[in-house]
Amino acid sequence: MADPSVALASGLSAVLLFLLLIALTVYLLWRKRQSQRQYQQLISTNPCIPPCTPVLQTSHGSYGLAGVPFFLPPRFESSSHAEVSEGREEEEQWEHQQHLHTQRGSLTIGSWFPLGNLRPDLYRLPEETSEWAEPGGSSMRLCFAVLYYQDKEQLVVSLLRAANLPAPYQSNTTLVKLQLLPPDDRRHRQAKARCKGSQLQFNDSFVFQVSNSSVGQCTLSMSVYSVDRLKKHHMLGRVTFPLRPSELREAAGKVLWRDLETESDQPLSKHGNIQVSLNYNQSLQRLTVVVLRARGLQCSSNTGVCVQVSLQIHTQVVKMKWTSVARGSEPTFNEKLTFRLHPRQLDATCLSLELQQPATEEPAEYRQTTSVTAPRSLGIVVIGPFMYARGRELEHWNEMVNKSQELVKQWHGLGAANAIQSLS
Structure with missing residues (x-):
């Protein structure tokens, strides 16, 4: 059987521990209530801001805010004259509020160019x-x-x-x-x-x-x-x-x-016109030139003509190709010529299409290796970026670059060969 003194000591220890827990709980509750009361007193020391005040106020505490600019709320004194109407007072208050608003807002630029305003002069249309x-x-x-x-x-x-x-x-x-x-x-x-x-x-x-x-x-x-x-x-x-x-x-x-000016309405050039389709495939690095037909040439209808297409990069002609010889007053070629061209060379490249009347009916490859009379030039046009071309020729080149999935077709007027800088 257990000793009565040991049992008594155990009971007293349990009672003391229970009382200690109760005292600790009461103390924690008291501290919590005290902190809430101090927080409420701290908030109550701030000045009360009326809901109609149009500006922000700063609290006057011991936080060292002397360098922070602030604006006092406007004071509207009542007029001592009975003839001043209530509408005039409201108008003055509104002017004061608008003036303070332009000074306060960091996103408001003021009368120079207020945000959110439109410029009606850019969209003015006739009223009648x-x-x-x-x-x-x-x-x-x-x-x-x-x-x-x-x-x-x-x-x-x-x-x-x-x-x-x-x-x-x-x-x-x-x-x-x-x-x-x-x-x-x-x-x-x-x-x-x-x-x-x-x-x-x-x-x-x-x-x-x-x-x-x-x-x-x-x-x-x-x-x-x-x-x-x-x-x-x-x-x-x-x-x-x-x-x-x-x-x-x-x-x-x-x-x-x-x-609208259509292709058929385009005036004929003095030296004739030529119709060309262009396409550039960036993934294949391939420039495709399709020479379609010509019209208004200064030559007889039974004279054979061909087109010499030259690819020039900067001032150097890197490749020249010819179409077959065609006859008639409006010769039709419908020939496709391809050139290899890297995308980074697009802005420094141009195409020269020269309509020629060959002195012999030999194929172009044979004429290159034999000493025959030079062909007669009937006209020339240069198609390329802004460095080389203007007008329709520049527009055709830009449209070719922007539409890589289709052939871009357009008529071009031919100029005199001696008026255009030779590419050879």
Whole structure:
């Protein structure tokens, strides 16, 4: 049997331990309540900010905030004159609040250029709907407006409508690509028609940054494309608008209608025209040139002609190829010539297409190895980037680079061979 003294000691120890736990719990609860009371007293020392005060206030405590700027709430004293109306007081309060708001907000720039404001001068259109009336006729045409701001050096082009779209293209998506010629880069603006059919709506505005010294030397080009279900682009025509000072003054504030120039409407060059398709496959590093046909040549119809295609990188001709000889007043070639070209050489490469009347009917490979009379040049055209070409030739090259999945076809006017720097 256990000793009674040991049992008594064990009981007393248990009782003391229980009392100690109770005392510890009471102490912790008391400390928690004291800390909550001190926190509430600390908050109550801050000044009360009325909900209608339009500015932020800082607390005056012992935190050393003397270097932090703050604004006192406005004080509106009541007028001692009875004739001052309540509406005038509200107006003064609103002016004070607006003034403080422009000083306080870090994202508000003030009267210089407030965030969220639009510039209506860039989207100004004629108010009279009679100016939008479509002129008579059945040809495809574009409706647009042009305005140039000399102080800002900005050209604002508003593309409004298109009319008389041909029936085969009325179910397709219509795009208009706008570009300044000669361009300073490859970028262009693009507008998409908001509907389908023969009468299209655009209502888009574009801004071009052009200096006062160079605007008179530029031409606005607007090319219209029809995109079919296979995402293939068909060029329907384009409108060119010279930006001469006289043209800009006459067009200011007016809605202009211009007929589209199609490939068949392109005027014949003095030395004739040639139709070419281009394609560049970057993955294969292959440049494809398809010489299709020519027209308006200064030679008899029974004279055989061929096309010499030269690939030039910088000032060096790296490859020359010839088509077969074709006859007729409008000779048809339909020959494909390919060249190997690395993508990094695109900006330093151009193509020279020279229409020649050979002195012999021998194949081109044989003529290279025999001493025969030099062929007579009928005309030449250079297609390439901005370093070599302008106008249609530059536009054709840029379109070839941007559309690697299709052949880009276009007519080009031939120039005199002695007027173009020889590539040989």
